[in-house]
Amino acid sequence: MTTTLESRESQRTAPRAFDLKLGGVRELNRTLHHAADGDAFAVDHPGGKHSIAVGVNSEVEIEINGHVGYYAAGMNQGGRITVNGNAGVGVAENMMSGTVHVTGDASQSAGATAHGGLLVIDGNASARCGISMKGIDIVVGGNIGHMSAFMAQAGRLVVCGDAGEALGDSIYEARLYVRGKVASLGADCVVKEMREEHLAELGELLRAAGRDDDPVDFTRYGSARTLYNFHVDNSSAY
Amino acid sequence: MTLTAPDQTVAPALPAPALAELGLRESATFDRATIADIQRAAETGIYDIRGWGAKRKVPHFDDLLFLGASMSRYPLEGYREKCGTDIVLGDRYASKPLRLDIPVTIAGMSFGALSANAKEALGRGASAVGTSTTTGDGGMTPEERGQSKHLVYQYLPSRYGMNPDDLRKADAIEVVLGQGAKPGGGGMLLGQKITERVAEMRTLPIGIDQRSACRHPDWTGPDDLEIKIAELREITDWEKPIYVKIGASRPYYDTALAVKSGADVVILDGMQGGTAATQQVFIENVGIPTLAAIPQAVQALQELGMHRKVQLIVSGGIRTGADVAKAMALGADAVAIGTAALIALGDNSPRYAAEYAKLGSAAGYYDDFQDGRDPAGISTQDPELSARLDPVVGGRRIANYLRVLTMEAQTIARACGKAHLHNLEPEDLVALTIESAAMARVPLAGTSWIPGATGTGL
Structure with a gap:
């Protein structure tokens, strides 16, 4: 089942406030690691600091008001984390479950190696978006940079804008949906037929991200599976 | 091959x-x-893909000798006077550093490359003598976590099976930049070994030839690594020692940068270090010998004032207690064994001569770890072959071997008058060849000549 951005029906307690101008990231993360399901937190003045809200392992709600540095929401497990701003390198890297919502743009390697959950980036994502993704769903409202979905193993990447060079290079079983132009496809990544089940899954993903784009405007890309076994005739692709 | x-x-x-x-x-x-x-x-x-490390002859620990005590040094009495072997790894930043009874650890080898029984045997053997084992490019198995008292969890470019629960279960985290058999290379696991379980752990289709990335997907260079290490510390609440493993190529700079990136421990793997599957051309032609790498790494640590504060673990061709003692005398805090541990489990035993012949190989030559048809049941995922390796018996063999390595190293240390293995020093060593003297930076035996000692040393 697709994880969605909509709030849980859990009892919302008043969010506990953290001002990162006053306290450090260490104190914030320590607190988050001991939080209980349903707890809510508001983080102010993140100031581009790194590793904000990493290792969250309960169903908490976290609202970060401002820009975050590297690895925000890294390895999230069950948290619903919103960044009201831009995110640095590796936002939601290796996420397992839960949601991460970036209202601005994201830097490189957004959602890298993530196993599950939903990452929504309202703006653009830079290079290597979804690199080595292993089951995460990623929805990008704008464009994505080069080498995105490199060695993408599983999960789904939806791009409402354009994709940069070498999309899906050496891709395994992840499914990619792009509405705009693709600058070039990477090795073994090909255009695939958009069947009913793909339109349905894409529609569900767009809705989960709170978007109303029409699935019929998108093209599906995936693995041609020609590099799955070493073969002499593929030597130029290695 | x-x-x-x-x-x-x-x-x-x-x-x-x-x-x-x-x-x-x-x-x-x-x-x-x-x-x-x-x-x-x-x-x-x-190209040819095979296992093991470099087979070419390179200057090695065999080219060094110890100067035992005599008139000017007191030896220690064997069995009566203590010669300590315990080590602490990762007390620079971690609140829970590893405390091991012996300075010989088991190097990272994946479930996938090795059978579950082999991994369990390594865990049992290491735990019996109070040392650590290490996961590999396939995630952490319950068998290994269950059997290993001290388990180091590798953080690799592929991030197969990587998850925060296993990070929290680990006793240390090892960020892998490279390995001695292939500095600059990614991983490979050929289809024969991608069984259902291995495929599931790696989120890959069954039976494909799997290549794993050679660079980490979300950081590049030492400045990023510093931020990455800080993230791993944050996720695990600054409890776990964080190691950085490098394949020996430019160990002076790589060690210095690992220290500056915040590593608690540096693992330095020379070109004789093994692999489960790599192109032969890579294994034999990229990287430098273990002997040449150690003094460069130690120099970097000393110049930063971090020798013994950031611990150095050396691997790549450790076979005997003499090798352990020599690595430590050159400045290592501990060593790791991989290939030797597999041999202790029965790899390349003449017992399997007939079966090696059927595979077009021979005992002492077998290196087709990528094929998954290992008669010894170690580098395979075949249930029948794996069943040949009893993890309890295998564990005992590993424990025996680790004890022998330790006792041998102690024998040498006592002869050099050292009450602890880490008191061994370069001054205890001489070299047999000009090459090894230059690389190890110890004098040619019978002379005071260290080739290159008056130069920059690099």
Whole structure:
């Protein structure tokens, strides 16, 4: 089942406030690691600091008001984390479950190696978006940079804008949906037929991200599976 | 390397003296192994992939000797005077550093490359003597976590099976930048070994030839690594020691940068260090020998004032207690064994001679770990072959071997008058060859000459 951005029906307690101008990231993360399901937190003045809200392992709600540095929401497990701003390198890297919502743009390697959950980036994502993704769903409202979905193993990447060079290079079983132009496809990544089940899954993903784009405007890309076994005739692709 | 030269079926050649008497001479450049390689390449059109580390002869610990105590040094009495072996790894930043009873650890080897029984045997053996084992490019198995008292969890470019629960379960985290067999190379696991369980752990289709990335997906260079290490510390609440593993190529700079990136421990793997599957051309031609790498790494640590504060673990060709003692005398805090541990479990045993012959190999030569048909049940995922390795018996063999390595190292340390293995020092060593003297930065035996010592040393 697709994880969605909509709030849980859990009892919302008043969010506990953290001002990162006053306290450090260490104190914030320590607190988050001991939080209980349903707890809510508001983080102010993140100031581009790194590793904000990493290792969250309960169903908490976290609202970060401002820009975050590297690895925000890294390895999230069950948290619903919103960044009201831009995110640095590796936002939601290796996420397992839960949601991460970036209202601005994201830097490189957004959602890298993530196993599950939903990452929504309202703006653009830079290079290597979804690199080595292993089951995460990623929805990008704008464009994505080069080498995105490199060695993408599983999960789904939806791009409402354009994709940069070498999309899906050496891709395994992840499914990619792009509405705009693709600058070039990477090795073994090909255009695939958009069947009913793909339109349905894409529609569900767009809705989960709170978007109303029409699935019929998108093209599906995936693995041609020609590099799955070493073969002499593929030597130029290695 | 499988011996698949076209002439494998002909009768055995005449013994070498007889050939010489006939006036026949083998080329040193195009020897028989080279001829077989060329003909194999011509037949198949793809490079040779194999296991093990570099097989070429390089300057090694064999080229060093210890100066035992005599008139000017007191030796210690064996069995009566204590010679400590315990080590602490990762007390720079971690609130829970590893405390091991012996300075010999088990290097990272994946479930996937190795059978579950082999991993369990390593865990049992290491735990019995109070040392650590390490996961590999396939995630953490319950078997290994269950059996290993001290488990180091590798953080690799592929991030197969990587998850925060296992990070929290680990006793240390090892960020892998490279390995000695292939500095600059990614991983490989060929389809024969991608069984259902291995595939599921790696989120990959069953039976594909899996290549894993050579660079980490979300950081590049030492400035990023510093931020990455800080993230791993944050996720695990600054409890776990964080190691950085480098393949030996530029160990002076790589060690310095690992320290600056915030590593608690640096693992330095020389070119003799093993692999489960890598191109032969890579194994034999990239990287530097373990012996040449250690002094460079130690120099970097000393210049930063971090020697013994950031611990150095050396691997790549450790076989005996003498190798352990020599690595430590050159400045290592501990060593790691991989290939030697597999051999202790029965790899390349003459017991399997007939089966190695069927595979086109021989005991002492078998290196087709990528094929998954290991008669010893170690580098395989085949249930019947794996079942040949009893993890309890295997664990005992590993424990025995680790004890022997430790006692041998103690024997040498006592002879040098050292009450702890980490008191061994370069001053205890001399070299047998000019090359090893230059690399190890110890004098040629019988002289005070260290080639290059007056130069920059780099």
